[in-house]
Amino acid sequence: MNKNDQILMTEEFVRQNLKGYDSGHDWWHIKRVRKLALFINEKEVLADPFTVEITALLHDTADSKFTGENSEKDYLLVSDFMDKFGMSDIRDQVLNVIKNVSFSNKNKSDDHDPLLWVIQDADRLDAIGAIGIARAFNYGGFRNNKIYNPEIVNSDESGKVTCQTETSSTISHFYEKLLLLKYRMNTLTAKRLAAERHEFLEVFLKQFYKEWEFGTDASISG
C-alpha cells in the first residue's frame, strides 16, 4: 500500500472513530490540525512529513474525555489499524504522541520528541483565536456549563491572570487554559501564529466584560 492510500485509509478510520465527539473535536478540527502541523513542520523541519500527517489525523482518536477511562482499548485499536495497513514502523512514535498531546495530560515521560512538539503546537493553536473561542463555547454547551459566573474572580486587580480551579464556566476556561497556551508553544513558528490568536482572546474578553457590565450595573441611567 502506498503512502497516499495509507493517508486515505487513516482519514476513513478517523472519521469513523470521531463519531460521538462534540463538534469542536470533529473532522474539521482534525483537518485544521493537519494543515497547521504540516505548515509548522515545513518551516521547522522537525519530523518526517508523512509521519506528521498520520499523527495529526490520529491525534484525537483515543481522547479519554470522550471514550471514557478505557484509553488502553483505544490505543490498541489505533495500533492494530496501523499494523494492518503497513504502518508498524511509525506506530510507536504515533502512539507516544497520542498519549502525550493533551494539555491536561500529566504523563511527561517523553517530552523530548520533535513530532510531539509539532502536533502539540498545532492542536494548541486550534484552541485559541476565533476558532478556539467557538470551540470553547461549543464544548461548554456540550457539557451544559455556564457561559460565565461573575462570582468567580478570574484575574486580580492588576489584570494579571490567576489560575482557577473552577471549571463550570467557559469564561473560567480562558484563565485555566486558553490564555496560557501562547506561553506553552514549542516552536518559533507556532509562537508567531499564537501571538495574533492570543491577542484576539484578550479583545474578546474585554468586549465580553464591557457588554456584561452594561446589562448589570447602573451605567444605563448615567
Ligand code: ADP
Ligand atoms: P487537550 O486535548 O489539548 O487537553 P482538550 O481536549 O481538553 O484539549 O480541549 C479540546 C477543546 O475543548 C479545546 O478547544 C478546549 O478549549 C475545549 N475545552 C476543553 N475543556 C473545556 C472546558 N471546561 N470549557 C470549555 N472548553 C473546553
Ligand code: NI
Ligand atoms: Ni485535538
